[in-house]
Amino acid sequence: MSFLLRTVSHSAEGREIVRTRRVEGDRLAIGRDPACDVHLTDLAVALRHAAIERLGDRLDVAVEPGLTVELNGRKASRGEIDLGTGGDLLIASHVLRFMPTPAGSDEIAVSVERIAEGEAKLDKGGERLFTLAPVLPGKRLMAWLLALLVLAVGLAWPIKAYYERRERADTFARFHADQIWSSGSLSAAHSGLKDNCTACHVKPFEAVRDTACRTCHTSVHDHADPFRLARARPDLGRWRRIELAFKEKFGIPPGRCVECHTEHEGKQAMPVTAQRFCADCHGDLRKKLPDTPLPDAGDFGRSHPEFSPVLIAGWNAERPRLRRLSLARRPSEDSGLKFPHALHLSSTSGVAQMARRLGAPYGFGQALECKDCHDPAPDGARFQPVDMEQDCAMCHDLAFDRSGGVTRTLRHGEPAQVVAELRDFYRGRAAPRPSVLAPAARRRPGDAPDLRNRIRFARGPGSAERAIRSVFSPGGACFDCHQVESAPAGSLAFRIRPVAFPVRYLHKGWFDHRAHSTQTCSSCHLAERSKAASDLLIPDLASCRTCHGGEGSSKAVPSSCAMCHDYHMDAGAPSMLIRRKVRGKKREEAVAEARR
Amino acid sequence: MMASRSIPRTDLGASHEGFLRHRDFLWLKIALALSLLALAGYALIDVQPRHNGGSAYGYALGTIGTFLILWLTLLGLRKRAMTRGRWSLKAWTSAHVYLGLSLVVIATLHTGFQFGWNVHSLAYALMILVVLSGLFGIVAYARLPRQLGASRSEMTRSQMIDALFKLDRQLHAAAQPLGHDDTRIVRGALDDDPFAGGLYRRLSGRYPACRTARALAGLRSRLASATADQAAALESVVGLLERKASALARIREHLRIKALLEIWLYVHVPVTFALLAALAAHIVSVFFYW
Numbered sequence: 001m002s003f004l005l006r007t008v009s010h011s012a013e014g015r016e017i018v019r020t021r022r023v024e025g026d027r028l029a030i031g032r033d034p035a036c037d038v039h040l041t042d043l044a045v046a047l048r049h050a051a052i053e054r055l056g057d058r059l060d061v062a063v064e065p066g067l068t069v070e071l072n073g074r075k076a077s078r079g080e081i082d083l084g085t086g087g088d089l090l091i092a093s094h095v096l097r098f099m100p101t102p103a104g105s106d107e108i109a110v111s112v113e114r115i116a117e118g119e120a121k122l123d124k125g126g127e128r129l130f131t132l133a134p135v136l137p138g139k140r141l142m143a144w145l146l147a148l149l150v151l152a153v154g155l156a157w158p159i160k161a162y163y164e165r166r167e168r169a170d171t172f173a174r175f176h177a178d179q180i181w182s183s184g185s186l187s188a189a190h191s192g193l194k195d196n197c198t199a200c201h202v203k204p205f206e207a208v209r210d211t212a213c214r215t216c217h218t219s220v221h222d223h224a225d226p227f228r229l230a231r232a233r234p235d236l237g238r239w240r241r242i243e244l245a246f247k248e249k250f251g252i253p254p255g256r257c258v259e260c261h262t263e264h265e266g267k268q269a270m271p272v273t274a275q276r277f278c279a280d281c282h283g284d285l286r287k288k289l290p291d292t293p294l295p296d297a298g299d300f301g302r303s304h305p306e307f308s309p310v311l312i313a314g315w316n317a318e319r320p321r322l323r324r325l326s327l328a329r330r331p332s333e334d335s336g337l338k339f340p341h342a343l344h345l346s347s348t349s350g351v352a353q354m355a356r357r358l359g360a361p362y363g364f365g366q367a368l369e370c371k372d373c374h375d376p377a378p379d380g381a382r383f384q385p386v387d388m389e390q391d392c393a394m395c396h397d398l399a400f401d402r403s404g405g406v407t408r409t410l411r412h413g414e415p416a417q418v419v420a421e422l423r424d425f426y427r428g429r430a431a432p433r434p435s436v437l438a439p440a441a442r443r444r445p446g447d448a449p450d451l452r453n454r455i456r457f458a459r460g461p462g463s464a465e466r467a468i469r470s471v472f473s474p475g476g477a478c479f480d481c482h483q484v485e486s487a488p489a490g491s492l493a494f495r496i497r498p499v500a501f502p503v504r505y506l507h508k509g510w511f512d513h514r515a516h517s518t519q520t521c522s523s524c525h526l527a528e529r530s531k532a533a534s535d536l537l538i539p540d541l542a543s544c545r546t547c548h549g550g551e552g553s554s555k556a557v558p559s560s561c562a563m564c565h566d567y568h569m570d571a572g573a574p575s576m577l578i579r580r581k582v583r584g585k586k587r588e589e590a591v592a593e594a595r596r
Numbered sequence: 597m598m599a600s601r602s603i604p605r606t607d608l609g610a611s612h613e614g615f616l617r618h619r620d621f622l623w624l625k626i627a628l629a630l631s632l633l634a635l636a637g638y639a640l641i642d643v644q645p646r647h648n649g650g651s652a653y654g655y656a657l658g659t660i661g662t663f664l665i666l667w668l669t670l671l672g673l674r675k676r677a678m679t680r681g682r683w684s685l686k687a688w689t690s691a692h693v694y695l696g697l698s699l700v701v702i703a704t705l706h707t708g709f710q711f712g713w714n715v716h717s718l719a720y721a722l723m724i725l726v727v728l729s730g731l732f733g734i735v736a737y738a739r740l741p742r743q744l745g746a747s748r749s750e751m752t753r754s755q756m757i758d759a760l761f762k763l764d765r766q767l768h769a770a771a772q773p774l775g776h777d778d779t780r781i782v783r784g785a786l787d788d789d790p791f792a793g794g795l796y797r798r799l800s801g802r803y804p805a806c807r808t809a810r811a812l813a814g815l816r817s818r819l820a821s822a823t824a825d826q827a828a829a830l831e832s833v834v835g836l837l838e839r840k841a842s843a844l845a846r847i848r849e850h851l852r853i854k855a856l857l858e859i860w861l862y863v864h865v866p867v868t869f870a871l872l873a874a875l876a877a878h879i880v881s882v883f884f885y886w
Contacts, residue, residue: 032772032779034772041768041772043768043771043772043774043779043782043783043786044779044780044783046775046776046779047775047776067776127753129757129791130753130791130850130851130854131854131858132795132798132854132855132858132859132862134791135793135794135795135798136795136862139861139862139865139866142862142865142866143865143866143868143869143870144869145866146866146867146869146870146873147869147870147872147873148873149870149873150718150722150870150873150874150877151873151876151877154715154718154873154874154877154878154881155715155873155876155877155880155881158715158881159884162884178885180713180714180715181714181715181716181881181884181885182712182714183648183649183650183710183712183714183716183882184710184712185712197885201884201885201886204884204885205883205884205886206886207886208886239652243652246652246655260644262644262645262648262650265645265646265648265710266710274644277644
């Protein structure tokens with residue numbers, strides 16, 4: 001018995017080379033050991049890997065313990081091959097093919113072949129193997145993918161969001177892709193619009209128009225007539241002209257709201273208007289608009305006109321005649337009242353004495369102070385008009401009789417009633433001295449009891465008419481504070497000239513008393529030296545300039561125009577102050593903020 | 597990369613002046629002048645409330661930046677045709693490098709230092725990435741080619757592969773007498789493919805799972821307990837493995853330097869196109885929501 005081994009190999013050109021060898025016996029040792037019958041040089045083959053033994057018409061395959069072979073395509077550690085059908089035995093990279101052998105044949109043909117392996121793989125590719133090309137996706141592919149990704153996310157997606165929003169309003173609430181176009185947060189005031197891009201960006205490729213702003217801002221004025229505004233503009237420099245030409249080319253109207261009110265600059269308050277925005281036009285406004293009633297104004301410290309408060313210059317019958325007059329002309333005011341501030345604020349006069357005597361219930365100190373008569377308005381910015389009953393009557397009492405524990409007082413503000421009351425008083429009883437006329441009851445401080453009055457009363461019987469006349473005459477309760485229109489002859493129809501105070505003197509500028517609470521009243525209002533009510537105690541420009549200077553000033557409070565004036569509004573506090581919340585703050589804080 | 601093209605080397609080599617110092621740094625001077633001009637404008641022009649891309653100056657810088665980017669991108673086309681003279685490729689490359697760097701100044705001023713999570717800052721970030729990768733490329737081209745030459749120790753690339761291949765055959769023959777357990781170790785080393793590592797292996801040059809190194813360690817320890825007749829075979833295998841390890845190290849070092857030389861372009865080129873896309877999105881979006 002024998003095995004006929006046909007060892008098949010291939011030449012470099014692929015030609016098949018077959019070497020034939022005969023192995024006598026019915027055992028076949030297979031392994032890497034050269035002593036084996038079938039010597040396989042593959043290092044994956046063990047020295048003695050397997051043994052084949054012929055048992056009649058089949059072959060027994062015995063594999064070394066721990067090793068495996070592939071028998072007819074199946075992994076096995078031992079097995080059999082039917083000689084009639086033959087079989088394949090795969091050991092590592094070698095295949096042993098046992099040919100079908102007729103029963104009783106003495107010789108078994110076995111072909112041994114090494115299955116081609118990619119041994120030569122290193123040769124392939126050559127230079128390319130050394131580059132990064134095999135380990136990275138191609139540059140061109142990456143370029144396309146990245147570019148398409150960016151275009152899809154950064155352009156197509158937001159545009160889609162824009163058209164979606166036009167159809168469905170509820171898209172505001174959730175994420176919307178066009179927010180990746182936003183170049184920065186909206187200002188604090190507009191932050192509610194952050195999810196509603198189209199509130200301002202109404203039409204694609206059209207710069208934001210004022211109409212969009214006016215949807216909400218319905219009540220701001222335009223500062224001035226647009227034509228006058230245009231004429232007052234400073235001369236265009238070369239760069240401005242170029243800028244304007246570009247704007248014209250791209251259809252951007254000049255003077256839009258957003259030119260000053262820039263947006264997407266971060267979540268902050270809108271920046272304060274710089275001084276030059278005002279001074280560019282107002283610095284030499286007279287030159288450009290000769291008919292303007294406004295004086296030129298620039299830096300507060302250097303070129304600001306004297307204040308022109310609106311005051312009561314006179315009366316048209318019962319109506320006060322208001323006029324705007326410059327403080328430079330030292331105007332006096334005709335409020336209809338007689339009131340010497342100096343007397344009231346003196347610390348040595350009878351007024352001070354009375355204040356000390358009345359003392360505690362009214363909170364008076366050693367002498368009267370401004371606050372004893374002047375009450376600030378609830379917002380603290382201004383003061384409430386002086387009210388006789390509230391602010392004067394604690395001293396200037398109008399009591400004239402005591403009846404059953406009730407003090408009767410003359411009615412303030414109604415002279416006809418006063419006449420009637422007094423007449424009634426005298427009609428009803430024998431004439432005692434009216435308390436108004438009694439020195440003790442006439443609690444007017446500083447006034448020595450009016451001798452003349454007492455004499456007049458003592459001389460005659462207490463007739464009502466005399467009492468009435470004396471109330472409205474010099475030394476009488478009404479006359480001392482009010483201008484009395486004397487009654488026609490034979491009549492007692494005395495009349496009091498009306499009294500009026502302006503609530504606000506400076507209508508074009510803003511002043512907040514609370515922001516100045518660290519100052520004493522008299523440091524600005526020269527009330528201690530004022531002997532007549534007609535003195536206008538509004539502080540002048542020079543007074544303000546002791547602390548306030550222009551925007552770049554080194555004074556304690558550098559003040560740009562916007563601190564007192566507002567471009568779009570006259571009535572309320574300028575938006576700069578509202579934004580900075582200066583109102584009601586201590587001056588130091590306001591100063592520190594203004595400096596920042 | 598450029599060297600692999602067929603350039604008539606005869607007259608190029610004689611008076612070689614790199615693109616960086618081309619014409620006595622002409623383009624460096626131009627780029628510096630451009631940057632200083634932009635900076636001066638930024639300092640002198642008063643934009644309220646603060647500088648941003650939407651002011652007149654911002655638009656001007658943006659326009660300059662856009663045209664610069666487009667022109668810089670054209671180098672990709674221009675480099676395919678090597679010419680000499682005034683508008684030589686070298687001059688073009690020199691301008692590409694220096695104007696590309698000045699773009700950092702111009703684009704940064706265009707942003708007004710306002711950044712956010714939006715498409716505008718995306719374009720800026722991509723641009724910076726492109727410039728940084730370009731800078732890396734310049735440094736790599738200035739320093740690495742010398743190392744690359746040294747790393748191959750007078751061998752061509754195919755010779756390096758060949759040497760490895762021959763060592764593998766010798767190993768295969770020398771390992772024949774070894775036992776099955778030992779041959780398993782040797783087979784691991786034989787299967788080692790020097791090009792198998794991914795990008796990280798290429799760039800770091802570190803192959804901690806190298807099977808040749810493992811086989812070497814394993815067989816060395818086997819040597820201690822081997823019988824005399826095994827020892828002879830083991831020793832020759834160990835000797836071959838040592839030679840293979842050094843051949844592998846040479847190839848891997850070569851691969852590492854080559855990877856460093858090439859990697860920047862894999863950022864520079866694709867990100868440039870991403871930048872062009874982001875730039876388009878930036879410009880369209882600005883005018884869409886004007």
